[in-house]
Amino acid sequence: MVEQVKIMRSQLGRARGLGAARAGTEHWIAERVSAVALVPLSVWFIVSLLSLLGAEQRDVAAWVRHPFNAAMLLALILATFHHAQLGMQVVFEDYVHGPQRRTAIVLAVKGAALLLGLLAALAVAKLYLSPDFVAAPGTPTAPSP
């Protein structure tokens, strides 16, 4: 068998760098870690949305002003966009061929996720810091439910 080998490079040298992705363990773990974080966060978000059904803007603002809700929202935004861009990266890596095109699209996805996440976080920050609704003197306050 050995005398048939005509290529002088070692088997390892020929194989090195030819793997599918050249990386992946960190991506795989980050996807799972963000998924675990999203388990309680999504449950909390669905329950919160049900409690906010039919809410007006000031109800939502009052809800976000609660520190726990603001913190949970920021955590939800962080975990959601982190998880989403990791997942979409795999989708595009699977279906887009050609390293240049693939890299361009994956970078665009990551950039869009970052911008949307920052936008959402800024909205939460603005609502959190917004002044509490103060009724003018003499205005009847809404009856508490």
Added chain:
Amino acid sequence: MTDLRDALHVAKTTDGRLVRRPLSPHIGIYRWPVTMLSSILNRATGIALTAGTLLLVWWLVAAAAGPAAFAGVQAFLMSPLGLLVLFGWTASLFFHFLSGLRHLAWDLGYGFAKPSLNPVTWAVLGGTALGTVVVWATAYSKLGG
């Protein structure tokens, strides 16, 4: 051999005869196992939920912008198209959530044996239907009932 591709499918048996390698049949002739459906749905719902983050960002940014902008989001969400999008988002979230729990269990080494694969996957589909119905029944009884 009529096609160049055939050359790649030729092999020698142990007694030296040339034979054609067996080919997998095209996916179109398989009876879909439920695990195949759930695998594809996991990716599809992940993509749908990524698109759905636009709704989350819009909702938060509008709430931060003020009552008029927020009323615009609420008007869209309560329109027939908005309700359809929200329903799809709820179902996608429940599926991706439960399917994700299934994946995390697999990653930990649980439930990957053949006998448990199909029942667990059916449970994911059943849980998706149940969760979606419970959330929408709650919403309906809160708003309409």
